[in-house]
Amino acid sequence: MTLLARAGLFLVLLGLWEAVGRASNPLLAVPPSAVLPALRDLLLLRSYPDLPANVLLTVREIAMAYALAVVAGLACGFALGFNRLIGRAWGPMIAALYAVPAVVWYPSLMLFFGLDAASKIAFGFLLGFFPVTLAVLAGIRQVNPHLVTVARAYGAGPLTVFGRVMVPAMLFTLVAGLRTALALAVIGVIVGEILGSKRGIGALINHAYGLLRTADYVALVLVTLVLVVGSDVGASLAERRARTWSES
């Protein structure tokens, strides 16, 4: 019933879009019937023959940004979480930085790293880094100290305590943080590309928008959405697998 209503609502919205799109300026509003041919041309590489290369570049930027964010976030989170002194000194500052809209850093990153891939990787990294660090900090706080004490009393070394007690106990929080970080790294790279780039899917979107090729623009946005949603579906599958592993 609700599924039916959802599908109905979706169709109504599509119909509305079609009606409004046909009635208004074709440069500004493209109805779905105009998007489909544009999407076909796009996917058959007629309108943008360099689409695969640009998508690949964007995917590589995202992968790089995410990998760096995970490594640095884990390192930073554990350093802050295990070391009381550093944690107390820098913890509140990280929380304060979280209150700043991240895009304020983007012009500086563009100045450092130029218009190419590096500034997008840096921005994706910046957005992904905080959720990982904060998830590690929250996870460490969740570990029941009694478990650690008991494991120590039975003669477990620091590595065993870490691998067998702490990681399983904080896994839920950690994995959720890693998923958020991926979503934000994707957004960071795309925002970076749209705010200024020469290559990548965002550059194509800007190109289509700048030439008022609105149907191509919408088709490119749809392709990007597939990328965004696909990465999140992958992350949620990984999250589920990690949960079943930690429960078994």
Added chain:
Amino acid sequence: MQIVSVAAALAVWEGAARAGWVDPLFVPAPSAVGAAFRTIGGAALAALGDTLGKAAIAYAFAVVLGVAAGLVVGSVRLLRDVLNPFVIALYGLPKILVLPWIVLLLGYGTAPAIFYGTIHGLFPVMVLVVGAVRDVDRTLVTVARSYGATTWQLYWKVLLPAIVPSVLAGMRLGIVFCLLGVLVVEMFAGVRGMGYVMSSLANGFRAPELFAATGLVSAASIAIVLALDHVNERLSHWRG
């Protein structure tokens, strides 16, 4: 301790810049950034005021619309079941993808910034409010109904007070999102405001001024969030 570590970081930074380990074209010394505050001072404050004004309007829209829509969607079961996945999807998707289209429709300047800031701030508020309304104790609603409360009274006297903590949490989250949205539009298609100032300073390779401007926006944002936290705390005292 915090002050000491910040001071140490600043000293290392200043030393590195003075000793020429980093290129001052890209990483200016803190003293140069401090001096840059004076050169951009007045203009930057005016731009900051412009940005904050737009963000405030967007924020007002986002909170009012988000709470109203959240109340309606959260309290009507059919609407909630049907619409909630859409709302959550819209919250999560990168809104920057529709920004070029918004600029096509609304042009350059203030209107797209307010619109984009509003849709940025709207969804976090709405998602929290929908969840809070769903989780309101059913007994409260049943008791109010059995004492003959009208629908209007139910919303105004029962549901709204019950969700105040979530609304406040949403407001705290929303302000950063609104500011972010306004800044993004100013960077993408701005003619005024802090986002425009920062991106033109970056394009002009004026690193000290850019750092000063970035610091100014960050400080303003942190101050606003801290002030909201303060209000929050006062209100929760008052609620008991």
